[in-house]
Amino acid sequence: MSLVALGKKRDAAVDFLPTSRREMDARGWDQLDILLVNGDAYVDHPAFGAALIGRFLEARGYRVGIVSQPRWDTTDDLTVMGQPRLFVGITAGNLDSMLNKLTAQKKVRSDDQYSPGGQTGKRPNRASVVYANLCRQAFKGVPIVLGGIEASLRRIAHYDYWSDSIRRSVLLDSKADLLIFGMGERPVWEVADRLAAGATLEDLRDIRGTGHVRRKGEWEHLEPSRFIRDGKPIHLPSYKVVKTDMAAFSQASGAFQKETNPGNGRPILQQHGHEAIYLNPPAEPLDTELMDELYDLPFQRAPHPSYRDPIPAFETVKHSIVTMRGCFGGCSFCSITEHEGRVIQSRSAESVLREVRQLRRMDDFRGVISDVGGPTANMYQMKCKSERIEKACRRLSCVHPGVCENLVTDHQPLVKLLRKVRGEKGVRKVFIASGVRYDLAERSPEFTKELAEHHTGGQLSVAPEHVDDDVLDKMKKPGAESYERFAEMFACASEEAGRDQHLVPYYISGHPGSTMDSMIQLARYLKKRGLRPRQVQDFIPTPMSMATSMYVTGLDPFTQEPVYTARSLREKRKQKALLQYWDPSQHDLAREALKEAGRYDLIGSGDKHLIPPARGKGSLSIHEKRRRTRSKQSRRGRTGRRGAGVPKSGGKPAGRKKR
Ligand code: SF4
Known part of the structure; x- marks a missing residue:
């Protein structure tokens, strides 16, 4: 159990992973492995x-x-702790x-939610590439391994919204040795075990x-796959072509x-020019035993003591508990399925309860757990009815179109887990803040009842995203x-x-498939129900999502x-x-937007209208007309007194007299 859990003061030198030579010395380490x-x-x-x-690798020695x-x-x-023995791992962040x-x-x-005090400018643009180049300068001959979501979602040629261009795989731009x-x-x-056993980079390729x-000469002979289990790679169109x-x-x-x-x-x-990127199949998901082990590691549940300002993202999650990872939803605009996988990996109830007890011993914990969930609130322990079917399945979503009969x-x-968490000593309230998948929740009146009775603080966030069937289908x-x-x-x-x-x-505007007409349909739907959404997400084409490809x-x-697809920033703003x-x-x-769509019938001041008329001539309220008249009169009076080009006694302006 961590020192935090025991209520003792943290010591950066031994309780956190080392960040300086002094902290390495305190552990008696002369060199890092990683x-x-x-x-x-x-x-x-x-x-x-x-x-x-870091904690996972530390637990493996x-x-x-x-x-x-x-x-x-x-x-x-980078060099404050010297050159590592095995490799440098790089992540741009969460x-x-x-x-x-x-x-x-x-x-x-x-x-920036992930920097002290929310300060911006603490990391470079395209951090994976910049850090990799720096590490190569700093540590000659040390393998460089990229990981994290930035590397993961930029692993093949991809569209980059911010430069509005198709970019190469991040592996080539960073010149990293390996990408996870x-x-x-x-x-x-x-990777760590093989390198520790003396493997070369070539030995890590599988x-x-x-x-x-x-490199040139290493990939041209590879035949493309013809059927699923032939072990050969599929050949994607080259970077030059997709560009x-x-x-x-x-x-x-x-x-x-x-x-x-x-x-x-x-x-x-x-293929990228003379070279090619080669991606192995995805890693196997973690089983419950490994998930439990991961979350039982001695995390201090705190920012490193060297930070004086709070880290906003930590403040949001510090009293929350992750129960699972992965998502079988496969929403087009979301990258969770690509990154965390579609197979749900859940912790055991015992492991979750152990974490509740750790929370209970935090100084600022007042008995309120802000979230129990994961990428989705209600996919805990859900899976395909058969492992054999799941392994053979080629569907991208288990819930679209329609919930699969095998799910x-x-x-x-x-429900049982939530009851146990609520029953823990020192816990007063347990919220569910992760998004509820309502097409699943509607199948369980018991869960919905529990949700309404115990886990909602007056408002429950859900994400229907749209109402138009065509747009929802694209999503x-x-x-x-x-x-x-x-x-x-x-x-x-x-x-x-x-x-x-x-x-x-929650709703999304500007998603591929979303036209001005479909947005008007959604706006009218909202108005009819008196809904005034404060959370409207303007679609962001993040690397490698399906929606980005459509965009x-x-x-x-x-x-x-x-x-x-709405491509211009102005059209996105209008949606x-x-x-x-x-x-x-x-x-x-x-x-x-309404005028462009020819929907003048929705501009007006009545209940059936969406937007009030412009405040131009002929459309001003009587009060506004009076106010403007008064203001005009008063301006005339002022300019007359000051004599700015207007003679006090009338007649022609003084300046003209001279001519
Ligand atoms: S068969 Fe159905 S439930 Fe099973 S993995 Fe495929 S889509 Fe999901």
Whole structure:
């Protein structure tokens, strides 16, 4: 059990992974085995990737140190603990560095949730590439291994929204020796063990969940796969082709997605000039035993003591508990399935309860657990009815179109877990803040009842995202009627519990498939129900998602049918403004959108209208007309007194007299 759990003061020198030579000395270490370079602040908590991998490797006997947010104009910060014996592992942080920095409108964000005090500018753009180049200068001959979400989602040629270009695989730009994609525990463990046993880089080329570059002469002889289990790689269209041919880019995206099931995914090869990137099949998911072991590691559940300012992302999660990872939803705009995998990996109830007891002993814990969940609130312990079927399955989603008949949607394990967590001594309230998958929840009145009775703080966030069937189909989300059924169930359960609470729905504007007409349909739906969503996400094309492929190519990656997409920033803003029909600051844009769509019938001041008329001539209220007249008269009076070009006694202006 960690010292925090025992209520003792933390000592940076021994309780955290070392970040300095002094902390290494305190452990009696003369050299690190593995150095992790991290784009986020070092928070010793399982929600932070570098800490999770660092603790995991430490538990396997490796000496691991962390350098967080190093300066990138010098190698001095990287070398404070000397050269590592086995390898340097690099992560840009919990988010892609460009997504962390810029908004959907490509504006610089005002804060960075993963830096002390929310300060911006603590990591470079495309941090994986910059750190890898720095590490190569700093540690000659030491293998460089990329990991984390940025590397994972940029592992093949991909679209980069912020530069509006198709970029090469990050493996080539960074010149890293190896790339770990997906959740990294199994691959990084294998890499460490093989290197420790004296393996060369060539010997690491067959590890699942990793990719590498093949030089000229090393890949041309590889025959493309003809059937699923022939062990040969599928050949994606080359970088040169996908850079200019959008149909090829779209086909590459679809083909890539079909190889993401660890049960039957094939290796992937993509030529980049004279070289090619080679990706092995995805790593096997973690079993419950390994998940428990991971979350039982001695995390201090705190930022490293060297930080004076709080880390906002930690403040959000410090009293929350992750029960599972992975998602079988396969939503087009989301990368969780690509990164965490579609197979749900759950912790045991005992492991979760052990973490509750750790929380209970934190100084600032007042008995309120802010979230019990994961990528989705209600997929705990859900899986395909048969491992054999799951391993053979080529579907991208277990819930779209429609919930698969092979999916076991039993909510009992989750209901039992929640009851146990609530029953723990010192726990007053347990919230569910992770998104509830309502097409699953509507199948379990018992879970919905528990949710309404015990786990909602007056408002429950859900993400229907849209109401138009075509758009929902492109998103791979359930139809609006599923949301309506769940909303009804939740309302009844809340009433029965004697609680006045409601759903807070989230919507996305500007998603591929979303036209101005479909956004108007959504806006009218919201107005009719008196909904004023404060959470409207302007779609961001993040690397490698299905929706991003549609955004850049205008094609469905599986059918190759055309998909309408709002490409200009202004059109995206207009789509978003329609959903904020109630906000006066958005009215000009929303009105412009309605006029473009020929929907003048929705501009007006009545109930049937969406947006009030412009405040131009002929459309001003009587009060506004009076105010403007008064103001005009008063201005005339003032200018007359000052004599600015107007003679006091009337007649022609003085200046003209001279001429
Ligand atoms: S068969 Fe159905 S439940 Fe099983 S993995 Fe495939 S989609 Fe999911």
